Amino acid sequence: MQARLSGDRLTPYEVDIRTGNGEILTALLQAVPIRYRKESVILVLMTNITERKRAEEKLLEAHRDLEVKVAERTFELSEANLHLQELDRLKSLFIASMSHELRTPLNSIIGFTGIMAKGLAGEINAEQKKQLGMVQDSARHLLALINDVIDISKIEADKIEAGISTFDLADVIREVNSIYATAAQDRGLDLEMEIPGPLSVTSDERRIRQIIMNLVSNAIKFTDEGRVRVTVEQKGTAFEVSVRDTGIGIGKDDLEQLFRPFGRIAVKGRLTEGTGLGLYLSKKLARFLGGDITAESEPHRGSLFVFTFPATYRKQEDS
């Protein structure tokens, strides 16, 4: 105790004491110098803290148990999460390979109806030709749907690969415009484009064309009079392709549905067209290329879709 006296106060400390009947008690020892009857004396206090000590130990133990349990649960959850991710990936992979199997018979349906409609397998009458054309349209529609599903599943299964090349974006837009020129004309619409000279892009040309085609075809589909206008702007290291129409527009509530699968908005007489996956897929593809698609619209005034993407593709890090 002498050694522990520093200054005028003893640092309290605990001691274990064996009692007469063999029980071990914990005591807290404290010493305080005081004046007693004009003398300097030391007051020694000895407190039995056995119960408190036990309670403390129990608390500590419970705390440790809790930590172990939390760690276990966290591990289990992350295992479950990994399992779910794996299941999700397998699901997408399954859909991708199943869709591939669906395509083989469709290819022969489309091919043979084409052969017959052309009269290559013998002469047919006008009604037969018309009906074969309908078979072919339906088969092509189904094929488009399957192709969209394959693309989406591949993106979701991280199985999509970018086919990178350097190309002129202006050419792609001109090409898209010429593909849709007749469709626009048939609906009495002006299809316009504004391209500020050659625009060199190093990315997936096919996907970029696919996205722009989707936006232009939507614009034509949902515009009854006026124009569809495609413009390009370079913004730093990115390109911005805008497709503006004077169509029926989209209400605020419907705007949120727009990029969801089968989020087609009920418009009289237009519901049967398209796969219902176009914008959903386009947005996924745009993001895959490091870009995005945004939409603004006002009912009866028209819509604006903006597709932004980096001029040079860089592989996306896992998010």
Added chain:
Amino acid sequence: MTKVLVIEDNEKNRYLISFLLKGAGYEVIEAETGETGIETALRERPDMILMDIQLPGIDGYETTRRIRASPGEPGVPIIALTSYAMTGDRDRALAAGCTGYVEKPINPDTILDEIRRYLR
């Protein structure tokens, strides 16, 4: 007569292509698998090969590589039959030694012009 070898496992699609080719005056020989395709190619020495990519056993890429690796191979045009949604297929087909590719579904209006480009 220009001789074309069609390597395609699906009977109907094989018939479809053969029908179009025969109609245009080509002589057509067929194979259902990559393995028999290689054999037929080496024996018959066709002027062109139409190669399906998804084949049972060895696929179209490997079949192409093996034909290209065979001694005395004269550089026959090999045209891959690829699917639209399979972006990677075209590059892989060319890397394997294909001369070009034609997209499925086969379009009866354009297929003949498309393959004629590759004939030497």
